[in-house]
Amino acid sequence: MNFTRYRKDFPILTKAKTGRKPFVYLDSAATSQKPAAVIRAEQDWYEQKNANPHRGTYALADVATGAYERVRTTVAKFIHASSPETIVFTRGTTEGINLVVQAWAKKNLRRGDTVLLTEMEHHANIVPWQLLAQEKGLTLKYWPIDRQGKLALKNFPALLRGVRFLSLVHVSNVLGTINPVEKIVRAAHRRNIPVLIDAAQSVPHLPVNLKAIDPDFFAFSSHKMLGPTGVGVLYIKKGRDLEMTPYQAGGDMIEEVHWTHSTFKPAPWKFEAGTQALAQVAGLGAAIEYLEKIGIKNIRRHEQSLVAHAYRRLSRLPQVRICGPDPRFRSGAISFQVTNMHPHDLATLFDNYGICVRAGHHCAQLLHRKLKLPATTRISVSVYNTKKEIDYFISTLKAILRQWSRPTTSS
Amino acid sequence: MVTPYNLIVMKHYRHPAHKGRLKKPDATFSGANYSCGDSLTFTVKLDRQKRVSEVGWDGTGCAISQASASIFSDLIIGKTLAQIQKMRSDTLVNKLKLPLSPMRRKCAVLPLYAITKEG
Numbered sequence: 001m002n003f004t005r006y007r008k009d010f011p012i013l014t015k016a017k018t019g020r021k022p023f024v025y026l027d028s029a030a031t032s033q034k035p036a037a038v039i040r041a042e043q044d045w046y047e048q049k050n051a052n053p054h055r056g057t058y059a060l061a062d063v064a065t066g067a068y069e070r071v072r073t074t075v076a077k078f079i080h081a082s083s084p085e086t087i088v089f090t091r092g093t094t095e096g097i098n099l100v101v102q103a104w105a106k107k108n109l110r111r112g113d114t115v116l117l118t119e120m121e122h123h124a125n126i127v128p129w130q131l132l133a134q135e136k137g138l139t140l141k142y143w144p145i146d147r148q149g150k151l152a153l154k155n156f157p158a159l160l161r162g163v164r165f166l167s168l169v170h171v172s173n174v175l176g177t178i179n180p181v182e183k184i185v186r187a188a189h190r191r192n193i194p195v196l197i198d199a200a201q202s203v204p205h206l207p208v209n210l211k212a213i214d215p216d217f218f219a220f221s222s223h224k225m226l227g228p229t230g231v232g233v234l235y236i237k238k239g240r241d242l243e244m245t246p247y248q249a250g251g252d253m254i255e256e257v258h259w260t261h262s263t264f265k266p267a268p269w270k271f272e273a274g275t276q277a278l279a280q281v282a283g284l285g286a287a288i289e290y291l292e293k294i295g296i297k298n299i300r301r302h303e304q305s306l307v308a309h310a311y312r313r314l315s316r317l318p319q320v321r322i323c324g325p326d327p328r329f330r331s332g333a334i335s336f337q338v339t340n341m342h343p344h345d346l347a348t349l350f351d352n353y354g355i356c357v358r359a360g361h362h363c364a365q366l367l368h369r370k371l372k373l374p375a376t377t378r379i380s381v382s383v384y385n386t387k388k389e390i391d392y393f394i395s396t397l398k399a400i401l402r403q404w405s406r407p408t409t410s411s
Numbered sequence: 412m413v414t415p416y417n418l419i420v421m422k423h424y425r426h427p428a429h430k431g432r433l434k435k436p437d438a439t440f441s442g443a444n445y446s447c448g449d450s451l452t453f454t455v456k457l458d459r460q461k462r463v464s465e466v467g468w469d470g471t472g473c474a475i476s477q478a479s480a481s482i483f484s485d486l487i488i489g490k491t492l493a494q495i496q497k498m499r500s501d502t503l504v505n506k507l508k509l510p511l512s513p514m515r516r517k518c519a520v521l522p523l524y525a526i527t528k529e530g
C-alpha cells in the first residue's frame with residue numbers, strides 16, 4: 001500500500017514555519033500532525049454546530065448534543081468498548097490517569113496497599129501515584145524490565161502478589177515496546193486486581209480491542225492520533241464507575257443540587273464537569289474517521305515497515321546503540337544513543353537538515369536511570385512518513401557523525 | 412555544507428580548560444538542567460582577596476554546556492564570587508559565537524546558573 005498519497009492531506013508538511021527544506025517530522029510520539037479533515041471539522045463545529053450540549057432547548061443545541069454524543073459512539077466503536085457510556089472525554093491521557101487516581105484509587109485504596117507500576121512508565125503514570133501514595137500511605141512497586149527493554153515476564157504472577165492496583169503502559173514512548181496487556185490483565189483479574197492502561201502510544205498505531213484486553217480503565221490522547229490537542233479519552237469499565245466519586249464538580253455533571261448536597265448524573269457525564277472541548281471532540285471524531293478510512297491495520301503495517309527499515313539501518317552503524325527490543329515487539333518509535341555524542345547536540349544538528357527528532361529523557365527519567373543513560377535521541381513515525389525520509393535521516397546521521405569526528409586542530 | 416557548531420565550541424568541547432575537580436576547594440557549586448540531564452560541578456580556590464585563584468570543573472552534558480563550562484572557567488579566574496554572580500548571561504553566551512535557540516541557550520548558561528543559584 002502506497003502511503004505517499006496521504007501526505008497531501010497534511011497541510012503542515014508543505015506550510016511549516018521553520019524555513020527549512022525539506023521538512024521531515026519524526027516526532028509523532030510527542031504529538032502527531034493533523035490532516036485537513038480534522039482542521040476542517042473544528043472549523044465546521046464553530047461555523048455550523050456550536051452550542052452547549054445537553055443544555056439548550058433550541059434546535060442548534062440539539063445539533064451540538066447530537067454531534068458531541070456521536071463522537072462518543074465513534075470512539076467506543078473504534079476501540080471496541082462495550083458501550084458509548086464507558087467513554088469519558090478528558091483533556092488527555094494525563095488527565096485520564098489523574099482522574100482514576102483521584103476518583104477511584106483515593107476512595108478505594110487504604111494505607112499500606114500496594115500499587116504496581118512498571119519501570120518503563122511515562123511520568124504521567126508515576127507522579128500522580130506518588131502524590132496519592134504520600135497522602136494515603138500506599139506502597140509503590142515497579143515491575144522490572146529485562147535487558148531487551150521488555151517487561152520481565154518470567155514468573156510475573158508472583159509480582160502481583162499483595163498488589164491492590166496495577167497501572168501500566170501499553171506501548172513505551174521510549175523503547176517502543178508493546179506490552180502483552182491481554183495476558184497481564186487476565187493474570188491481574190484472577191487476583192481481583194483492577195488494571196489501568198496508559199494507551200497514549202498504542203491507540204494511534206495498533207488495532208485495539210477492549211473486548212479482548214478487558215481493562216478496568218484505559219486512557220489515551222487525541223493529539224497523538226491525528227486529532228486536536230486538549231482532548232482525550234478515558235474508558236471506564238461498566239461497574240467501576242459506581243465505585244467512583246466525581247473527579248471535578250460543576251455544571252452538567254449534576255442531577256439535583258440541594259443546599260447541602262447534590263446528586264450526580266451517571267457515567268460518563270458524571271465525570272465531565274463544565275463545558276468540554278467541543279470543537280476538539282468534533283476534531284477527534286474526524287481523526288478517527290480518517291484513521292479508519294486508511295485502516296488501522298494498514299497503518300500498523302506501514303509504520304512497522306518504516307521502523308524495521310530504520311532499525312536495520314541504524315544497527316549497521318557501530319557508533320549507535322538502540323534501546324529496546326527488535327522491531328517485532330515494538331511500535332512506531334526508536335530511541336538510540338550515539339557514542340561520544342549528546343542527544344541535544346544530535347537533535348540540533350538534525351534540525352539544520354530539516355529533520356525533527358526528540359532528544360532528552362522523554363518524560364521517563366526512571367527508565368533512563370535504569371538504562372544508565374542521561375538522555376536518548378528518539379525518532380517516531382506516523383502515516384505521513386516515508387521510507388525515503390528514513391533513508392534521508394540515516395544519510396544525514398552518517399554525515400553528522402563524519403563531521404563530528406573531524407579534527408579541530410587546524411587554524 | 413553544514414558544520415557542526417563552530418570551531419570555538421568544538422575546540423573547547425574536545426579540549427576543555429580546567430577540567431577535573433580540585434582536591435581541597437574553598438567552595439563547590441553544582442547545577443543541573445533537568446530537561447536534558449546535564450549537570451556541572453565547579454570547585455574553586457580563593458586567594459586572600461577572595462578572588463578565584465584556581466578552578467576545576469566536572470560534569471556531563473552536550474557540547475554547548477561543556478564548551479560553555481570551559482570558557483566560563485577561564486573567565487572567572489581573578490574574580491570574586493560576588494563579581495561572578497553579577498556576570499550577565501550574555502557575557503558568557505556571546506563568547507560561544509553561535510546562534511542558539513531558547514532551549515539550547517539554557518545549556519550555555521548552565522555554568523553561570525550553577526554559581527548564581529547558590530549565591
